[in-house]
Amino acid sequence: MNIIIGQYVPGQSVIHRMDPRSKLIAVFAFVIIVFIANSWLSYAVLAAVTCAAILLSQVQLRFIYRGLRPILFVIILTFLLNAFFTRSGHELFGYGWFQLTTGGLRQAALISIRLLMIVISTTLLTLTTTPIDITDGLESLLGPLKKIRFPVHEFALMMSISLRFIPTLMEETEKIMKAQAARGVEFSSGPLLQRIKAILPLLIPLFISAFRRAEDLAMAMEARGYRGDEGRTKLRVFHWGLRDTSLLILIFLLIPVLWLLRS
């Protein structure tokens, strides 16, 4: 079986090799900074930054499109809602209460582009960073929260164990589905009610097995000396380089630039 978790596309680009922490901070900052922009010129600057990032990542456009696809509907809907319910500027088209104005069109375009850039930047992060690196990066960045007893390490461990077990549980699901199909269950045909009923013979064994695995895993982890975060060392380390610092400087320079370009 071939399972690809997340969207990660292996590569050797500058962006791939960056420290996941700098990428996380940059994307997080970018998503907020996008809201400063309100003029065409400021949007042009943001679009240029986004395009540069895509180019640097050397990720093929179809992968970005694939990341966009699920959210495309939302973007189009946002566009339409804004276009028809914002009334300012000249009326371009009108039919009863239904009006399309220049102001509405402008508003709709800007909001959609804003949304598009947010989605592209986060997609770019998941395309160039493995899920486990994102998890580790988050653990490291959220580290200070440990002081207020926020279980950062536990969350990260939970994430990484989930990532580890997704393929195992998928295989298991397939196996149980086959075993129940051999007992006459039809998962993919028949009336809806029957199909919903067919889920139980799949879910119950799957839950039982997941619990058994969890129990086994807990015991194995204990046997291997796991006792929480305290005194733990790490195999995975991050390499913060010049490129990471440069990325952050660049992103934060966007703030004054966009501020000046505001209309």
Next chain:
Amino acid sequence: MDKETIITIDNVWFRYADDAEDWALQDIHLDVYSGEWLAITGHNGSGKSTLAKCLNGLLMPEKGEIKVRDNAITDANALWEIRRLVGMVFQNPDNQFVGTTVRDDVAFGMENHGIERGDMLKRLEASLKAVDMQEFAEREPHRLSGGQKQRVAIAGIIALEPAIVILDEATSMLDPRGKKDVLDVMRRLNEEKGITVISITHDLEEASSADRMVVMDRGKVVREGQPSHIFMEPEGLVELGLDLPFTVKLRQALKEHGHIQLSDKAFTQKELVDELWTLSSKI
């Protein structure tokens, strides 16, 4: 050979619930010697896995004492040292693989024990090499066979430089090739590094190649000794839910069916062949 005791089990009683009528372990006395390969066998539910889980404090006996190199498992301060000294490979290869890749998994134990990263990398490489898995370092677990996953588990253990490795039915879910690879690796570690091996198994062929063997039934140790001695008196073993090794069965059949005058000495196939051949050349 000088026998140095590495684990002492003294008058150990265990049950899974405080009010359970059945004891999973009753009055166990057993010493484990440094460097030996000890097989613990018995049918499913005989208590062999329960005993194994007491040895590194995963389960705590209700009565009695277990010591690993003079550390009592009840001593909370010594428990982590005990778990480093006593590594354990479990039955299901999938359910003990913690890391998202082989490297991460082997490192998991070392990270827990706070081993400094530079040292960790050296040990990581050495232990993967010791189990012939160095080419698989970046592999994800779902792209490994059961036998390979068990070898990764062994690598994770030996990276902690343990004195004892417990195989808790570690080969029972593997195909013949996976099983052979795992046992070969363990034999090598046993011989070259002197790691003590405690193998919980119901595979009699495997048990019969051990240095010493313990048979358990209903929570008790019912036989203990060299496999060749235990199988010299096969009576009762089948009733205990066990089988006899092939050589023992064939030796009996040769005596009873073929009317060949054989001694009870031959235990391995080679010994039996030799004895048959000596007989024939004498006549």
Next chain:
Amino acid sequence: MDIIIKNLTHVYQPNSPFERIALQDINVSIASGTFLTIIGHTGSGKSSLLQHLNGLLKPTRGEVIVGNTVLASGSKTKDLKALRQKVGMVFQYPEHQLFEETVEKDIMFGPINFGVSTDEARRRAHKAVELVHLPKTILEKSPFDLSGGQMRRVAIAGILAIEPEVLILDEPTAGLDPRGHREIMDLFVHLNKREGLTTIMVTHNMDDAALYSDEVMVMDRGHLVVKDRPEVVFQDVDRLNQLGLDIPQTMRFLQLLSAKAEKDFVTPLFGIDETADYIAERLKKEWDGV
């Protein structure tokens, strides 16, 4: 019920970078009532072949004919269901598929799915429990309160209650202790000989393959290597070695003896008593002859 497999080829994920040929041009016929064992390495195509026999996989090319049901690449779901009723499949670790509150309900689950009335399904559940040598009192228990060996029997009973004419077993003894192993194998031999169930088993255990089957089929990398009586299949020790497969332990002993005697004693014998008789006879001949 006869089974005929014609030019069966199966390709996983065709036309994708992950394309993999699991079975290549398999032709085989299995006569009704046969106990057939399939041996081969992990990845040899054994499991894929089994899954075609009850329509869990559809052929990419070729066809599988079970009785009067034909399974081909374009077969409809309705045909698949008919096939699954005739061909019962016991997966590896079948106890993992149990889910009902009571053993009785779990065993009745299969028959009811195939359109049998509740009363009839209950009658079958009682009969199936007897067939797998479990006490009737177990019917009211939760399947999850049973021992591992009992759970496996319940799962097998759940397949038997569908009253298939062909029984497919994927490593049915995996993880059992020697006693459980012996009992389960005895059960399948009984079902085959007394109830006349055509039985197709996949195993890694060469002794089981040699001792219990009428025919042994060897697979390697998606190809059928040979299918014949165990005496014939295990006679060809060299070929099995080339495929990395083992021979029964009786024959391994004869190999050792041959090496010592520098004479060929190897012959396809699988029972311990027969082997002992044979060794005694051969050795006595040697002793007399010298």
